Amino acid sequence: MSRAWREGPYADPVSRRRAARGVAAVLAVAGLAAACAGPAPMLQPVDAGAPTDPGQQGSATPQPSDDALAEFYTQVPSWYACGGGFECADVEVPLDYDAPDGERVQLAVKRLPADDPAARQGSLLVNPGGPGASGLDLVDSAADLFSNRVLDAYDVVGFDPRGVGSSTKIVCLGPDEEDPSGGDYDLSDDAEVQRLVDDLDALGEMCRDHSGDLLDHVDTVHAARDLDVLRAVLGDERLTYLGFSYGTILGATFAELFPDRVGRLVLDGAIDPSIDYTQMTADQVDGFEVAFRSYLANCLEGDACPFSGTEDEAYDRAVAFLEELDAEPLPSEGEDGELTSDEAYGAIQSSMYVAWAWEALSEGFTQAFEDADGSALDVIAHENDDPDPNADFAFWGIDCSDYPITSSVDEILAQADELEEASALFGAAMGTGELVCRQWPYQSTAVREPIEAAGAAPILVVGTTRDPATPYRWAEALAGQLESGRLLTWDGDGHTAYASGSPCIDEAVQAYLLDGTLPDDGTVC
16 A cells, blocks of 8 residues: 555544544543443542532632742633533633743633532543543533533533634634645655645644744643643642543643642543654554454454454455555545545544444445445544634644654654554554654654652553553553552553443542542453
8 A cells, every 4th residue: 555645534644543623522422332341440548639628719729830820820710601501711821831921822611510519529620632622522521421420529621722622722724725735645756755845844834824922832731731720710729630642641741740739630541751753653553453453353253244254364455445445436425426545544543443433334344345335434534524624733733842853754754664564554644643743833842751740649540451542551651650640441442441331440430530539459440
């Protein structure tokens, strides 16, 4: 299969594989297909930094790290009803925490007030990941995500981080502008590689023109400091938090910066903060490889599987199918009238995020193989399309701010070749994401290193054994790095574990949030 610059949904080399645009929220509440494989976890009470008495919103000690920040920590949000029992507000934070008297950023915040004021423990902030996914969208699903006891005890609060969605956001394209890097590129051709680099440079100039200095201040350290401001203005002396995927690195960074302000943190679908972009890409290619082979094994055990033979033979058939589409797309009832290789790849990749999507993926393969009709796979490929042409750029802005890129273009392409050897299906498409950050208008100087959060209250890290986007080894790594980390494991499929079909996981997470009760060390659900 020739290496092309993939463009279909979930098929950008990096952003689609990490399910930006709210997919973490979807997978957290949607299907709940798999059952817990083991007994309910043994629980033990700990001093987990219980939330303070609720009091009035904004009444907690501000605890700014600098007197110049006091006005941000003591602000009182103007809450207004925004439908469905939710309340919304904007919170101001400095664009640059080292220059708090300068420009300001608006954070859009949305909360579902606790159902039982008498039982209220404080605020539970949630982040769906991405980076770039909307916390406002996630909190809309709070009633499906949490038990009644949690909803009684907490105001569930979602927010769009800086650079994202309804907050002050990254904009790269004006109303009549198109992404200059949005075309097809054959990266086996040197001239095509240079054309892509030039187009990425042009995109970067457009992002700088539209977003200005915001591009220099959307890194996770800034976002974690925003999280501390939100904690204070919500009236909580310690942060109670549930973060998925990228939200785990945001929560861990908060704990490193403010260990004495950690309440009950749950980090689900953990990211290893110590690895660089190159290792992250290799690990994720392996994660998707494991996930797809798990799908094939499950499929081949059933009666209606579109594949036959051994797992390796089924895998080779999938690769051959994409190569056939490279030569000749299938007709489809979709908007553009055809299913391309990029779109089929996007359908495969997106279906790895949730095991309940496997049945639809199999039906799509069956339709394609037996009827030469790509319609069903086309639907899967486009089901999470966002009408906002700027929606994906928050991912790049945040990711490129967090990961320094030192590789040359030739080194990046050589790595992609190596990854294609390791994974014929995912390696080439996912191996070139560093090219975007290499040409991004802000070059990161961040240091990738372990996070210990010394002195923090216990932090619950959750990992899924066959998670495609955040491989299980990352959860093991983060739990081991954190001085107070405790690992909870789901032996399952899909991206993240909480509210994904395991009562064992759900009960353990909610027991911790409600009572500060941690699962026993080594608990596997």
